[in-house]
Amino acid sequence: MRFLSMPLIVAALLVGCSDDPDPTPTPDSGTSQPDSGTPQPDAGNPPEDAGTQEPDAGVPPEDAGTQEPDAGVPPEDAGTLPSGPPVPQGPPNVPEFPPAFPGQTRAPAIQSQTQFMVVEVTSGIRNPWAIAFLPDQRMLVTEKPTGRLYIVTQEGVKSPAVTGLPAVDGRGQGGLLDVEVGPDYAESRLIYWTYAEPRQGGNGLAVARAKLVDGAQPAVENVQVIFRMMPTLESTLHSGGRLVFAPDGKLFVTLGERSILAGRAQAQDVKSHFGKVVRINPDGSVPQDNPYVNTPEAKPEIWSVGHRNILSAALDGQGRLWIVEMGPQGGDELNRPEAGKDYGWPTIGYGEEYSGAPIHDSPTRAGMEQPVYYWDPVIAPSGMTIYSGTLFPEWRNDIFVGGLAAQALVRLMVRNDRVVGEEHLLLNRKERIREVVQGPEGALYLLTDATNGKVLKVLPR
Numbered sequence: 001m002r003f004l005s006m007p008l009i010v011a012a013l014l015v016g017c018s019d020d021p022d023p024t025p026t027p028d029s030g031t032s033q034p035d036s037g038t039p040q041p042d043a044g045n046p047p048e049d050a051g052t053q054e055p056d057a058g059v060p061p062e063d064a065g066t067q068e069p070d071a072g073v074p075p076e077d078a079g080t081l082p083s084g085p086p087v088p089q090g091p092p093n094v095p096e097f098p099p100a101f102p103g104q105t106r107a108p109a110i111q112s113q114t115q116f117m118v119v120e121v122t123s124g125i126r127n128p129w130a131i132a133f134l135p136d137q138r139m140l141v142t143e144k145p146t147g148r149l150y151i152v153t154q155e156g157v158k159s160p161a162v163t164g165l166p167a168v169d170g171r172g173q174g175g176l177l178d179v180e181v182g183p184d185y186a187e188s189r190l191i192y193w194t195y196a197e198p199r200q201g202g203n204g205l206a207v208a209r210a211k212l213v214d215g216a217q218p219a220v221e222n223v224q225v226i227f228r229m230m231p232t233l234e235s236t237l238h239s240g241g242r243l244v245f246a247p248d249g250k251l252f253v254t255l256g257e258r259s260i261l262a263g264r265a266q267a268q269d270v271k272s273h274f275g276k277v278v279r280i281n282p283d284g285s286v287p288q289d290n291p292y293v294n295t296p297e298a299k300p301e302i303w304s305v306g307h308r309n310i311l312s313a314a315l316d317g318q319g320r321l322w323i324v325e326m327g328p329q330g331g332d333e334l335n336r337p338e339a340g341k342d343y344g345w346p347t348i349g350y351g352e353e354y355s356g357a358p359i360h361d362s363p364t365r366a367g368m369e370q371p372v373y374y375w376d377p378v379i380a381p382s383g384m385t386i387y388s389g390t391l392f393p394e395w396r397n398d399i400f401v402g403g404l405a406a407q408a409l410v411r412l413m414v415r416n417d418r419v420v421g422e423e424h425l426l427l428n429r430k431e432r433i434r435e436v437v438q439g440p441e442g443a444l445y446l447l448t449d450a451t452n453g454k455v456l457k458v459l460p461r
């Protein structure tokens with residue numbers, strides 16, 4: 001059943017979308033129903049399932065050494081990489097697809113030794129989506145469905161909504177999404193944000209920047225739209241929308257493929273922005289070293305292709321971009337997008353439709369990149385940071401990802417660009433984690449995805 005011809009794949013895609021023009025196929029619906037249909041990560045998982053995806057068989061000899069610790073591993077870790085069963089979770093949705101290399105999924109479960117506490121900074125923000133820090137440690141916080149932007153102090157005092165932002169299409173997964181403080185903010189006062197822009201004939205993700213005018217009634221001035229995802233399409237799903245400034249000042253923008261078939265089919269098409277990571281200058285112009293600037297008809301902003309919906313993105317200690325893609329059922333992916341490479345969606349992947357229908361005839365293909373790691377069942381990832389602070393020495397260089405369906409802060413230990421351990425933190429809170437950001441002092445700041453959304457701070461105890 002898994003090995004379909006291409007016409008059958010297209011037929012399956014059509015069937016999957018024909019009955020509902022506006023499906024919500026991922027657990028990342030904009031509605032906040034923390035308890036409905038969300039898999040309990042530790043429920044119903046018989047112990048005998050714990051090792052079912054241990055990828056011992058058929059490992060190519062050239063992969064045999066991939067989990068050796070590199071030179072940067074602290075001495076206490078050398079030779080003692082995690083081993084044992086993975087994080088408790090349900091059985092895989094697509095057991096027919098084995099991982100391409102050892103450790104590509106279900107890495108050994110790890111447990112933080114550091115004691116920490118969670119402080120509630122504030123609440124009452126409706127489905128907040130992103131945090132960015134001003135130089136004085138106040139936070140810009142976006143409110144997704146309403147399009148409002150707030151400034152929140154460390155004491156939890158929320159400003160009136162910042163005035164002057166353009167209207168958003170707040171339906172579904174649209175609205176006001178990410179926000180970043182410009183690298184030159186001290187001089188320019190420029191902030192950058194992403195939003196679902198209402199347009200003639202539909203909507204599309206846009207990136208705007210403006211000067212922030214601080215004060216009792218904050219405002220933005222001189223709003224400039226510096227990027228518009230094209231084409232315009234009527235969909236309330238899969239906009240992507242994370243912003244990451246690279247160390248060289250270039251701006252990465254992560255984009256989704258709109259979920260509906262008309263959009264999904266464009267994820268590997270360089271004439272469309274759908275399902276891409278793009279890279280622009282802060283004024284929206286195109287860097288001339290982008291990979292498709294000389295390809296006829298290609299969108300010159302494109303950095304990498306073949307993505308589904310990217311709601312998690314962050315830089316590592318070397319300044320390299322990492323992302324986590326919201327996958328189909330059983331197919332969330334960690335990738336490290338490089339210029340001009342194809343990450344496979346919708347041709348290859350490890351998941352299936354939420355209806356259970358197959359999507360791919362294989363999880364691998366020559367010329368398409370394998371994910372560094374994948375989750376089956378999914379965590380529904382949103383928000384990401386790679387820890388570089390001093391408050392949690394144990395967590396340095398670990399990847400943190402918010403889990404919506406997982407209702408967890410997901411921690412990945414990485415060695416040699418491979419995941420060697422996984423931990424799900426904050427499970428007792430049973431909250432959908434939308435955003436994770438490292439604060440200036442090295443604490444982790446989180447947003448919960450709920451009608452009464454919270455700003456949380458994770459500190460050593």
Ligand SMILES: [Ca+2]
Nearest residue numbers: 333343344345
């Ligand atoms: Ca992929």
